[in-house]
Amino acid sequence: MIEGRRGQWEAVIGLEVHAQVISKAKLFSGAATDFGAEPNTQVSPVDAAFPGMLPVINRHCVEQVLKTGLGLAAEINLHSVFERKNYFYPDLPAGYQISQYQQPVVGHGRVNLDMPDGTTREIGITRLHLEQDAGKSLHDKHPSLTYVDLNRAGVALMEIVSEPDLRSAEEAGIYLRKLRSILRYLGTCDGNMEEGSLRCDCNVSVRRLGEPLGTRCEIKNVNSIRYVMQAIEYEARRQIEIIEEGGRVEQQTRLFDAARGITRPMRSKEEAHDYRYFPDPDLLPLVLDPDWVKRLRAELPELPDAKKARLVSEYGLSADDADVLVAEKEIALFFERVAQGRSAKVAANWIMGELFGALNRLGIGIEQSPVSAQQLGALIDLIADGTISGRLAKDVFAEMVASAADPAAIVEAKGLRQVTDSSAIEAAIDTVLAVQAEKVAEYRAGRDKLYGFFVGQIMRATQGKAEPTLVNLLLKKKLAG
Amino acid sequence: MSDGSLLALNLAEARDGLARKVFSARELAAAYNDAVAEAKPLNAYITPTPERALAMADAADQRLAHGDGLPLDGIPVAVKDLFCTKDILTTAGSHILDGFHPSYESTVTDKLWRAGAVMLGKANLDEFAMGSSSATSWYGPVENPWRRLGDNRPLVPGGSSGGSAAAVAARAALAAIGTDTGGSIRQPASFCGIVGLKPTYGRCSRWGVVAFASSLDHPGPMGRTVLDVAIMLGVMAGHDVKDSTSALVPVPDFAAALSGDVRRLRIGIPKEYRVDGMSGEIEALWQQGAEWLRAAGAEPVEISLPMTKYALATYYIIAPAEASSNLARYDGVRFGLRVDGDSLDEMYELTRAAGFGAEVRRRVLIGTYVLSAGYYDAYYLKAQRVRTLIARDFTEAFERVDCILTPTAPSAAFIIGENTDDPIAMYLNDVFTVPANLAGLPAISVPAGLSGDGLPLGLQITGRAFDEETVLRVAQILENAALVRHRPSFIAGGGG
Numbered sequence: 007m008i009e010g011r012r013g014q015w016e017a018v019i020g021l022e023v024h025a026q027v028i029s030k031a032k033l034f035s036g037a038a039t040d041f042g043a044e045p046n047t048q049v050s051p052v053d054a055a056f057p058g059m060l061p062v063i064n065r066h067c068v069e070q071v072l073k074t075g076l077g078l079a080a081e082i083n084l085h086s087v088f089e090r091k092n093y094f095y096p097d098l099p100a101g102y103q104i105s106q107y108q109q110p111v112v113g114h115g116r117v118n119l120d121m122p123d124g125t126t127r128e129i130g131i132t133r134l135h136l137e138q139d140a141g142k143s144l145h146d147k148h149p150s151l152t153y154v155d156l157n158r159a160g161v162a163l164m165e166i167v168s169e170p171d172l173r174s175a176e177e178a179g180i181y182l183r184k185l186r187s188i189l190r191y192l193g194t195c196d197g198n199m200e201e202g203s204l205r206c207d208c209n210v211s212v213r214r215l216g217e218p219l220g221t222r223c224e225i226k227n228v229n230s231i232r233y234v235m236q237a238i239e240y241e242a243r244r245q246i247e248i249i250e251e252g253g254r255v256e257q258q259t260r261l262f263d264a265a266r267g268i269t270r271p272m273r274s275k276e277e278a279h280d281y282r283y284f285p286d287p288d289l290l291p292l293v294l295d296p297d298w299v300k301r302l303r304a305e306l307p308e309l310p311d312a313k314k315a316r317l318v319s320e321y322g323l324s325a326d327d328a329d330v331l332v333a334e335k336e337i338a339l340f341f342e343r344v345a346q347g348r349s350a351k352v353a354a355n356w357i358m359g360e361l362f363g364a365l366n367r368l369g370i371g372i373e374q375s376p377v378s379a380q381q382l383g384a385l386i387d388l389i390a391d392g393t394i395s396g397r398l399a400k401d402v403f404a405e406m407v408a409s410a411a412d413p414a415a416i417v418e419a420k421g422l423r424q425v426t427d428s429s430a431i432e433a434a435i436d437t438v439l440a441v442q443a444e445k446v447a448e449y450r451a452g453r454d455k456l457y458g459f460f461v462g463q464i465m466r467a468t469q470g471k472a473e474p475t476l477v478n479l480l481l482k483k484k485l486a487g
Numbered sequence: 488m489s490d491g492s493l494l495a496l497n498l499a500e501a502r503d504g505l506a507r508k509v510f511s512a513r514e515l516a517a518a519y520n521d522a523v524a525e526a527k528p529l530n531a532y533i534t535p536t537p538e539r540a541l542a543m544a545d546a547a548d549q550r551l552a553h554g555d556g557l558p559l560d561g562i563p564v565a566v567k568d569l570f571c572t573k574d575i576l577t578t579a580g581s582h583i584l585d586g587f588h589p590s591y592e593s594t595v596t597d598k599l600w601r602a603g604a605v606m607l608g609k610a611n612l613d614e615f616a617m618g619s620s621s622a623t624s625w626y627g628p629v630e631n632p633w634r635r636l637g638d639n640r641p642l643v644p645g646g647s648s649g650g651s652a653a654a655v656a657a658r659a660a661l662a663a664i665g666t667d668t669g670g671s672i673r674q675p676a677s678f679c680g681i682v683g684l685k686p687t688y689g690r691c692s693r694w695g696v697v698a699f700a701s702s703l704d705h706p707g708p709m710g711r712t713v714l715d716v717a718i719m720l721g722v723m724a725g726h727d728v729k730d731s732t733s734a735l736v737p738v739p740d741f742a743a744a745l746s747g748d749v750r751r752l753r754i755g756i757p758k759e760y761r762v763d764g765m766s767g768e769i770e771a772l773w774q775q776g777a778e779w780l781r782a783a784g785a786e787p788v789e790i791s792l793p794m795t796k797y798a799l800a801t802y803y804i805i806a807p808a809e810a811s812s813n814l815a816r817y818d819g820v821r822f823g824l825r826v827d828g829d830s831l832d833e834m835y836e837l838t839r840a841a842g843f844g845a846e847v848r849r850r851v852l853i854g855t856y857v858l859s860a861g862y863y864d865a866y867y868l869k870a871q872r873v874r875t876l877i878a879r880d881f882t883e884a885f886e887r888v889d890c891i892l893t894p895t896a897p898s899a900a901f902i903i904g905e906n907t908d909d910p911i912a913m914y915l916n917d918v919f920t921v922p923a924n925l926a927g928l929p930a931i932s933v934p935a936g937l938s939g940d941g942l943p944l945g946l947q948i949t950g951r952a953f954d955e956e957t958v959l960r961v962a963q964i965l966e967n968a969a970l971v972r973h974r975p976s977f978i979a980g981g982g983g
Binding site: 051054055056057058059060061062063090092094096099100101102152154280282283284287288289290 | 584587590593693700702728729730731732808811815816818821822855858859863
């Protein structure tokens with residue numbers, strides 16, 4: 007809901023996500039797809055559209071798109087067609103992009119969003135299809151010439167089109183994060199927006215509550231979740247202002263200017279293309295073996311929704327904790343390794359608290375964590391069996407992050423083992439009570455609050471190593487007596 | 488042997504002579520190199536490759552000397568300049584491919600060279616294979632080696648594989664390869680008095696062949712005899728993983744299929760092929776062909792292919808549509824001609840205006856139009872539906888007959904410059920050949936007689952998909968019965 011100057015408005019948003027398929031080779035040629043290679047070093051004559059070159063579909067890319075479709079609970083079309091989308095541009099060597107248009111390989115599906123208020127929203131997927139990426143035009147390398155890098159030309163993309171089911175920038179952000187999470191679980195797209203593996207076109211319109219859909223604008227090629235949210239926010243407000251001032255929204259293709267945080271119309275020559283789609287006569291229709299699809303369905307990994315449900319039911323985690331832990335496959339895996347045979351709640355708290363804090367400070371992901379799941383588990387075990395106290399454990403953890411050493415080794419090396427010898431603790435208590443004779447007298451006279459003071463002094467005297475339960479037991483006895 | 492008598496041999500005879508060491512591959516190649524030079528006035532070749540021919544012949548001689556000769560060892564062939572040949576200028580007859588030397592070899596030519604064939608050069612053609620006269624080439628028109636009786640005006644060889652056909656007819660190549668999108672092998676074969684076969688779609692790989700209309704382009708062989716063409720096809724055919732439309736079917740021994748036995752074969756005579764304006768002598772030749780086959784024990788049967796009348800219109804929507812997209816890559820950015828302009832769009836416009844000839848521009852415009860928003864359904868989609876119906880006509884016909892006999896073209900070769908003002912008249916040349924392209928069926932043109940003014944006329948046999956064997960077998964009956972003894976006015980080597 008957006009508050010306009012005259013009443014309440016609702017944004018209606020649909021997203022077209024272009025996700026680069028994880029594949030060693032391109033969609034229709036054997037050329038490599040490594041990111042960051044020297045310009046024009048990963049280009050075959052097919053990618054450069056030399057005369058007489060023909061496309062041959064890469065089976066692995068089809069498998070990846072099928073997995074994605076299945077992961078989005080979508081219909082798989084056993085018969086689909088590649089078409090040519092015709093337009094001239096120097097980074098489009100053939101003068102057409104091979105894409106799917108009338109008959110995509112994947113039909114209707116859905117994504118469930120976990121909203122911050124604890125509810126769930128289902129967002130429809132309209133379709134998903136396979137297409138080639140274009141190359142890259144570099145306009146800033148020479149004062150009057152444009153350079154063209156064809157390394158990306160022909161790389162496989164999945165275009166994932168959502169229904170116009172999203173209602174706010176925030177929802178769009180949650181949708182993109184969820185989609186990215188699913189793709190990463192499936193291993194079909196690395197979701198790396200900085201490298202351009204995930205790009206997004208946003209269709210935005212606004213309407214007063216309960217009214218029919220407004221005219222939409224498409225914001226092209228936004229390349230981070232934050233930008234998507236900013237672009238939608240800006241665009242919705244822009245449209246509301248136009249309408250509230252008595253104007254009409256013009257259907258347009260717009261660009262997001264990240265530096266200024268605004269959207270603006272694209273250059274006019276980019277507008278109103280007639281792409282002259284027609285079936286690519288160099289490729290036969292894509293006909294899928296139903297058994298192949300069945301097998302892929304059976305081999306599908308556990309996805310975030312299912313994993314979350316299982317973490318709640320099997321480990322007794324709260325929905326909120328489970329949400330955090332399933333956001334990335336690697337985190338969930340880490341959690342399950344730590345929780346194996348231990349308190350799930352304790353494991354979750356350590357991961358979401360100390361571990362996430364450390365990873366954030368280091369600016370790294372859980373895959374690069376200096377503390378392994380096995381080591382964190384060992385640390386939790388040391389607390390559970392009384393070798394160290396919970397408070398000291400945090401120091402041990404900090405040392406583990408710094409040195410990547412095993413917790414037991416750190417405890418030994420630093421002499422942090424908890425003192426459970428009652429005579430040693432008794433001696434420490436005696437010393438403290440002797441030094442603090444005055445306070446002992448006050449306590450015995452009724453100042454109960456001093457009890458905590460004595461515990462603190464005893465822990466200080468033992469460098470925190472005294473086993474707390476034992477301290478309590480013995481201290482109470484001494485004070486009483 | 489004299490050059491003249493070497494050049495008089497057909498492929499099968501030359502192969503035997505080489506195997507028996509009557510002459511060497513080098514001698515044969517040298518004779519043909521001379522013939523190519525002698526035939527220069529025909530303009531059949533854009534790029535002769537005499538040094539390469541000799542080098543390949545020497546390699547063939549070495550193998551032949553060791554007794555491990557390959558199927559086409561030492562056989563000199565012309566290659567339509569639509570096939571990409573590694574490091575050799577490949578033009579498609581177009582200015583826009585100026586200086587283009589491919590870094591790869593087309594699958595079909597690669598198969599020829601691996602079978603020991605010798606490359607004489609790149610044969611002239613209509614620009615991007617668009618035409619029926621071989622007169623639209625940037626490199627100038629090809630002349631037919633034949634002349635009308637008592638008339639020395641140069642004639643077209645047909646097109647678009649006109650350079651290949653003229654070279655074979657003039658004995659400036661022992662055999663040739665061409666491509667056939669709407670009749671581009673069969674019509675020039677008919678005009679030049681040679682044999683030309685368009686195989687089934689998918690039989691020969693299109694990889695490395697400059698595309699005109701991908702769903703209609705068929706590489707195929709051209710030669711002096713049906714047997715020669717059968718031998719060539721055996722080498723050219725086969726599945727290619729690099730061409731998604733190539734067929735995974737076994738390649739039979741086509742030459743072995745030429746048994747001479749056509750008894751009890753049913754030969755369809757489609758009544759719809761009696762088109763307006765077809766000359767009486769072609770009609771008569773057609774009937775003669777049916778009689779020859781009846782005499783050989785086959786049974787001519789009248790059939791109906793009711794959709795035939797829509798074939799040409801259908802073709803001239805689908806072919807330009809695909810061409811308009813296939814030719815978008817000639818944009819001046821990566822290879823070939825570039826004419827600089829003040830903006831990107833201007834560079835595109837100047838390059839393509841200078842690089843493409845009138846016929847290519849016409850077809851790109853037609854194709855762009857029929858695919859445009861608002862016209863797609865009325866033209867392209869409708870044409871695709873009619874194409875399906877045309878194919879169904881054939882499927883139904885082949886339930887009753889084993890192959891279909893028709894003329895190849897509605898006329899004999901015409902004078903260079905005729906028909907150029909009227910594209911529709913030019914397009915009518917394809918009226919009998921286009922249906923087999925739309926249906927992807929094998930079809931052959933075989934010389935069957937001469938027109939009243941002494942020009943060769945072909946008859947066409949169309950067969951079931953992947954049944955080139957029946958097509959070739961029936962064609963050979965016609966070839967033997969017709970015994971066309973006339974020879975072109977121009978023959979390299981003096982016709983010894």
